[in-house]
Amino acid sequence: MRYAGPRATMQYAMIPGLGRPMRRREFIALVGGIAASQAFAARAQQRKLPRIGVLVPANSEPFWSEFQSGLREHGYIAGQNIEYEFRSAEGKESERLRALADELVRLKVDIIVAHTTPAIVAARQATTEIPIVMAPAGDPVATGLISSLARPGGNLTGLSATSSLTGAKTLELIREMIPSTRRVAVLANASDPFSRVLVELIENGGRTLGITIQTIKVQGVDEFDTAFAAMVQARADAVVVQGSLPHKPAIDLALKHRLPLVGVNPFAHEGGLMSYSADLNDLYRRAAFYIDRILKGAKPADLPVEQPTHFDLVINLKTAKTLGLTVPPTLIFRADEVIE
DSSP: OOOOOOOOOOOEEOOTTTTTEEEHHHHHHHHHHHHHEEEEEEHHTTOOOEEEEEESSOOOOOHHHHHHHHHHHTTTTTTBBBBBEEEEEETHHHHHHHHHHHHHHHHOOOOEOOOSHHHHHHHHHHHHHHHOEEEESOOOOTSSSSSSSOOOOOTTTEEEOOTHHHHHHHHHHHHHHHHTTOOOEEEEETOOTTHHHHHHHHHHHHHHHTTTEEEESSSSSHHHHHHHHOOOOOSSSEEOOTTOOOOHHHHHHHHHHOOOOOOOHHHHHHHHHHEEOOOHHHHHHHHHHHHHHHHHHOOOOSSBBBBOOOOOOEEHHHHHHHHEEEEEEHHHOOEEEEOO
8 A cells, every 4th residue: 555644734713703714824814914903003002192282262363373384394293293172262261261271181182382361371270280382471470470481480381472661662653653642542351361461561651651541441342342432432542452352343443433553463464553563473383392392301391481572563554544644754664564
């Protein structure tokens, strides 16, 4: 009898739900594939993207656009190596900002970026642990948000948007534009702690220049009509509007009542007579620097708060013409931008 040697035997494994035996080689490949998929998923979880909570009093397209642009300059792309949780109080600051700040804390975001002082205050009340970047604050030292610009302490750092000279300078510009100016109204945001500092700066400037200051604090747009009626009744020569208040309603009412309006950087572009402030778009982009440093391990308390050293003067000649004002050539010459 011819001996053919031992017969090789095939090994099979039964896989539940497959309906047929699976060869050993196929089984090993399947198990290996599952293990690789699980390992990939585990690595993906380990590479969790940092989440940035963004808190604003109202939808601010310039801030949101420029802030993201700044982060892209530092190499951060949404969905690739960073994520955002955007929250807006939609103009209802006192009612919603704190609740939205609490929500960002519950979501355990890595950093909170707060736009304007009311949002910064709400974020600080919500957490003393999550880093908060001010983007920007009115005057964080004067409002008690930080101990000093050089060493802010706590979990806050970021940008300041003003200096002690801005109040008097704003009044000087109004007097130069309208030499007969004797009374200036200030429309201040009652929900913004910086309003106290702003009013003090302008009142100090008013005493120096012999200009009477009429301060009107409002909670929101619903009080604008009454506020502007009071300015007209008091014969105000111009109005300074705080930047954290809604811009367009204030500008529309100022034009309706033929009141020259002065505010921070965007106001002149939106129809106000003049703007005098730091370049806010630059500050919005600069906030990304703090995000980058904190994500790389820096502590907010050790990052100095930056304060602007240059303030832009923007004049809207079209609005001046509508108001029947002749802009002095010397003022036009000094302007950083003239809108025609």
